[in-house]
Structure formats: structure tokens, C-alpha cells
Amino acid sequence: MVQVVYAIPADKAFNEEYNEAILDASQQMRTWYGHELGRTFALAETVLRCDMPFTEEVVLQDRDRDKGTVFRAVVRGMHDCTDPPGQITFGQKTVWVVYADVLEPCSSSYGLGQGGMGIAIMGARDLLGLTIPRYDDCGVGVFRPERWVGGMGHELGHGFGLPHPPGCDEGDEERCGNHTQTYWSLMWLGYASWPNTFLLQAEKNSLLAGPFMIDEGPPPVPSWTPSMLYTTHQVAADMERIVGFEATWIPEKNPPESLHEKDLAHYYAFQFNYGNDSKAGAGYFGLLTDADYRDTEVGQALNFSIWNSVAYDSVREGAFAETDNRESGGARIMAPVEWEEGDSLTVRMEASEHPDGYAYRLTLNGDLIGRIIHTQSPQEFYYDTVFFGEDLHWWRTINHDEIHECKDFERSVMQLVNVRTLHDREGAEVRDMVLLDKFVSWERQPPEVSASGHLLRYCWGPTVEEIEGGVRLLLGYPPDGN
Numbered sequence: 001m002v003q004v005v006y007a008i009p010a011d012k013a014f015n016e017e018y019n020e021a022i023l024d025a026s027q028q029m030r031t032w033y034g035h036e037l038g039r040t041f042a043l044a045e046t047v048l049r050c051d052m053p054f055t056e057e058v059v060l061q062d063r064d065r066d067k068g069t070v071f072r073a074v075v076r077g078m079h080d081c082t083d084p085p086g087q088i089t090f091g092q093k094t095v096w097v098v099y100a101d102v103l104e105p106c107s108s109s110y111g112l113g114q115g116g117m118g119i120a121i122m123g124a125r126d127l128l129g130l131t132i133p134r135y136d137d138c139g140v141g142v143f144r145p146e147r148w149v150g151g152m153g154h155e156l157g158h159g160f161g162l163p164h165p166p167g168c169d170e171g172d173e174e175r176c177g178n179h180t181q182t183y184w185s186l187m188w189l190g191y192a193s194w195p196n197t198f199l200l201q202a203e204k205n206s207l208l209a210g211p212f213m214i215d216e217g218p219p220p221v222p223s224w225t226p227s228m229l230y231t232t233h234q235v236a237a238d239m240e241r242i243v244g245f246e247a248t249w250i251p252e253k254n255p256p257e258s259l260h261e262k263d264l265a266h267y268y269a270f271q272f273n274y275g276n277d278s279k280a281g282a283g284y285f286g287l288l289t290d291a292d293y294r295d296t297e298v299g300q301a302l303n304f305s306i307w308n309s310v311a312y313d314s315v316r317e318g319a320f321a322e323t324d325n326r327e328s329g330g331a332r333i334m335a336p337v338e339w340e341e342g343d344s345l346t347v348r349m350e351a352s353e354h355p356d357g358y359a360y361r362l363t364l365n366g367d368l369i370g371r372i373i374h375t376q377s378p379q380e381f382y383y384d385t386v387f388f389g390e391d392l393h394w395w396r397t398i399n400h401d402e403i404h405e406c407k408d409f410e411r412s413v414m415q416l417v418n419v420r421t422l423h424d425r426e427g428a429e430v431r432d433m434v435l436l437d438k439f440v441s442w443e444r445q446p447p448e449v450s451a452s453g454h455l456l457r458y459c460w461g462p463t464v465e466e467i468e469g470g471v472r473l474l475l476g477y478p479p480d481g482n
Contacts, residue, residue: 001093002026002041002156002212005048007078007100009056014049015101021130022099023047025149028195029156036199039213041095041160052077052100059102060110069111074100074121095119095159095212097152099127106138113151115158126151134310139375141308143192144329150186150194157187160212162203164188178271178282196327243378244350244360244422245270248470251341253413255289255476265290266475268414269303270347282307283328283372285349285362289412293320293334300339302347304362305332306372311356315370333362333370350422351378409476417470 004026006019026043034040052059054077062073078098096119103124104110112123129135129148136142165182167175176182182200184190190197199207207213247270255266269286283306291301298320309330315321319335339345346365351358357375361368465472 001044002030002095002097002159003044003048005050005078005081005096005098007050007052007074007081007098009052009054009059009077009101011055011057012101015127017131018099018101018127019047019049021127021145025130025152026097028149029153032153032195033207033213034215037204037208037213038216039208040215041212042215048081050078050081053080056102059100060104063110069109069114070102071111071114071121074098074102074112075119093211095156097156097159098122100124101127113155115155117161118159120152120155120159122152122155136375142310142330142375143308144324146194147192147329150191150197153194154186154191157199157203160207161210162187162206165200193327241423242421243352243424244348245272245420246346246348246422247419248344248346248417249287250344250415250417251339251412252415252472253411254341255412256410259410259412259476260290262408264409266412267303268416268473268475283309283360285347287337287339287345287414288334291334294322296320298334298336300337302335302337302362302364302369303332304334304349304369304372306330306360306374309360309372309374311373313359313371313373314361314368316368319370321370330374331372333372335364335369337364346418348422411474411476414473414475415467415470416473417467419470 004022006014006022008014023046026047030040030043052074054062054073059070059073059077062076063070077100098119098121100112100121101124102110102112104112110123112121113126114121125135125137126148129137129143129151130145132145134142134144135148165176165185165188166172168182168188174180176188178184182188184193184197185200185203186194186197187199187203249268259265266289267286269284271282271284283304285302285304288298288301288303291298291303293301305325305328307328307330309323309328311323312321312331312333315333316335319333321331321333323331325332337345344365348363349360351360353359354373356373358377359371359373360378361371363369465474
């Protein structure tokens with residue numbers, strides 16, 4: 001049984017909006033776990049209201065001497081809210097999901113937003129995140145409510161006994177970097193992308209063998225057998241005072257018209273991360289061979305977005321723009337761009353100060369595409385910036401009821417050359433980025449059930465080849481199947 005609790009300090013009033021948001025989030029998460037596992041947890045029908053005897057200030061002052069958290073202070077404040085009093089047994093029969101209306105100062109961590117066997121405790125920032133459409137979390141980023149539902153699911157996982165995936169707390173990039181499946185899983189950083197996240201197979205096995213998944217889940221999503229093609233390579237660069245990137249794409253072989261007739265596309269893009277692991281500053285720009293914008297056919301296009309950005313401006317005439325992109329939770333610009341095989345397409349993203357933070361300016365061959373506004377500075381880009389190529393069928397088959405076979409994905413080839421970092425320090429030279437690693441993601445793996453219930457059958461396909469000044473990215477399934 002999962003019991004959700006709304007814990008209210010003595011100096012705060014009951015908030016009906018908080019209560020409803022907590023109940024709705026827990027019900028959504030019960031359904032999500034059911035889709036993942038085929039079974040799910042029992043959930044108490046109502047949120048338990050707990051009027052604590054302590055004020056918010058008293059709770060914040062009562063920090064654990066060893067760990068510096070108020071975790072135990074909240075538990076003590078709940079003593080009289082159980083029947084009989086004090087009956088909070090961690091991990092025996094009930095997992096307690098507690099939302100305490102205690103607002104931690106941004107400058108210090110008080111341990112709210114954590115979970116362990118049998119209990120998860122979130123604070124007022126989670127309550128605000130669930131009820132404010134675009135909540136600015138202490139300047140870390142502006143997040144939509146889905147991120148906070150995902151956060152509850154992550155902490156609930158700890159309540160069920162799940163740890164973080166192996167190697168992630170130790171910073172193992174090979175096992176947990178953003179080029180891996182693990183990175184996007186619920187129990188690592190996938191909570192920020194909820195509901196587009198998943199449980200790893202070992203986590204599913206653990207939950208199904210445990211005591212909490214006792215109810216039948218919702219009807220399963222129909223299973224299909226799409227293939228999965230994805231190629232990426234990482235690059236290392238001098239990151240001091242970095243303000244942007246520049247790269248040149250040269251289409252060597254465009255995909256055939258038959259790929260368009262199947263409503264499929266190839267995508268060649270650059271993904272970057274900065275600031276922190278919350279994805280507040282993740283972003284991408286790249287070339288789509290056949291794009292759609294909210295059911296409008298665009299054709300060849302340049303796509304640009306930054307997670308949790310707040311606005312856009314100076315958008316090129318004829319381009320599409322939005323501030324509520326479903327994937328990034330922020331602004332996105334999609335500009336129609338025509339190219340032929342052999343064309344040279346130099347894309348440059350460069351940040352500068354803006355009254356609302358920083359403006360990220362994107363140009364194509366020197367012509368302005370548009371600017372995206374973000375509160376985050378670009379000064380802390382991660383070293384593991386990634387260029388990648390992918391067949392977009394995988395996104396559609398995971399999220400929709402479509403079925404394709406490996407042979408459906410014809411070849412395209414794109415050269416990527418002259419990749420450079422841009423800096424703002426005086427006398428700095430623009431630096432060439434260096435190929436750090438290359439691989440084919442999830443290569444020849446056995447079938448796996450995706451988050452939506454589709455059975456993914458992986459195909460052998462993409463490759464990365466080094467050439468002078470860069471690499472060749474080959475997408476699609478090779479004609480000979482090798």
C-alpha cells in the first residue's frame with residue numbers, strides 16, 4: 001500500500017490545490033508503474049492530511065546532526081497523524097509518500113526530495129512545481145509539472161527499495177552518461193522527462209519480486225516490433241569561458257523519397273548540456289530530413305531547442321516557434337531549410353547576455369534563424385557534448401502504434417566537419433573539438449519492451465567513420481543487412 005500524506009506546519013493553512021495535485025500525481029504514477037510492469041501498487045483512496053505541531057521554522061531548525069537534513073524532523077511531526085499514533089514502519093506494509101509544506105532556502109539543502117526504503121519526503125518546492133505551470137526552481141531551471149510528477153515517481157522507487165543504477169552515483173560516464181539508456185531511466189535522470197522515461201529491466205525484476213506490486217495494472221499497450229537505429233559520437237573540447245559551438249554538415253547522400261512515403265525521417269544533430277544534471281540547460285540543434293511541426297509538414301528543416309528556456313525572438317520569416325515544446329519544456333524554433341547533396345551547411349550557436357538571462361543565437365551560413373532566451377549561463381557546458389544521427393521512427397514507434405521492419409530504413413550519409421567551440425575570453429582562439437568516442441547505441445541487443453509497451457527489435461545499422469576534419473554519419477539499414 002502507498003499512502004500519500006500532506007503534512008502542514010502549524011503556521012501554514014491547508015491548500016486544496018496542493019491536496020488535489022498530490023492525489024492526481026500519485027494516481028498518474030500508479031498508472032505509469034502499471035504500464036511498465038503489468039502490475040502496480042495499491043494506493044490509498046485519499047490523501048492523509050497531517051497537521052504537524054511544529055512551525056516551518058522549527059522544522060528547518062531541527063536538522064539531523066549527522067546528515068544535516070530535516071527528514072527525521074518531518075517524521076516526528078507526523079507522530080500523531082497515524083492510527084495508532086507513531087505507527088510509521090518503513091518498508092513493512094506501507095510506503096509513505098509525504099509532501100511537507102516546508103520551503104527549503106535555495107542556498108542550502110535540507111534533505112527534502114529524498115526517498116529510502118518505505119518512505120519518500122518532498123518539500124514545498126515540489127508542491128509549487130506540481131501546481132505552477134512553469135515553476136522556476138531556485139534559478140536551476142524553469143520546469144513544467146510533469147518534471148515534479150516524475151520526481152515523485154523517482155523517490156517512490158526508492159521507497160520501494162530501488163537504488164540509483166549501478167555506477168551513476170560514482171560518476172561512471174560509460175554506464176550512466178547521457179549517451180546511455182541508463183541516463184534516461186526513471187531511477188537516474190529520466191524523471192525530468194517523465195512520462196517519457198522507463199524502468200531498467202533489473203529494476204522491473206526487483207519490483208515484481210517484492211511485496212508492493214499486488215494490483216493488476218492497466219490494459220497493456222499493443223506490442224509491435226519496430227527496429228532501433230541510433231548512432232552517436234562524443235567530443236572533448238576546451239571548456240573555459242565557452243559561449244557556443246559551430247559545425248558544418250555536408251549531405252553526402254540524402255535518404256530516398258520512399259523514406260518520406262513511409263512518414264519517416266533522419267535527424268543529424270548536436271546535443272549539449274550545461275549547468276547541472278537537472279537538464280535545465282540541455283539543448284540541441286540539427287538537421288531533419290523530413291520534419292513535421294504540430295501536424296504541419298515542413299520538409300527539410302533546422303530544429304533548435306533548449307530545455308526549460310523561457311522565450312524566443314528574432315525568428316526567421318517562415319519559421320515555426322513555440323515556448324511549450326513537449327520534449328524540452330521550453331522554447332523551440334523549426335525553420336524550413338532546403339539542401340542538396342554536396343551543400344555546405346554551417347550552423348553556429350552563440351550565447352550573449354540578455355535582460356532575462358542569456359540569448360542563444362542560431363545562424364545557418366551566417367543568416368539568423370532565431371534566438372532562444374534562457375536564464376542559464378553557458379559557462380558550464382559539459383565536456384560530453386554529443387553529435388548524433390538517428391532514425392526518427394524509434395520515437396514514433398515507442399510513443400504511437402506504428403510498426404516497421406529494419407528494411408524500411410534506407411541509407412543516408414552526412415559528413416560533419418570543422419566542429420569548434422567559441423569562447424569569450426580576450427585573446428582566445430576558437431578551438432577544434434576532438435573525437436572522443438564513437439559507437440552504435442544498443443547494438444544487436446535482444447528485444448526489449450519500451451515504456452509504452454511496444455516490443456523493440458534492434459537492428460544492426462548506423463556507423464561512424466572518421467574522415468579528414470571530422471566524421472561521416474551513416475544512418476539507415478544497410479542493403480546487405482550487415
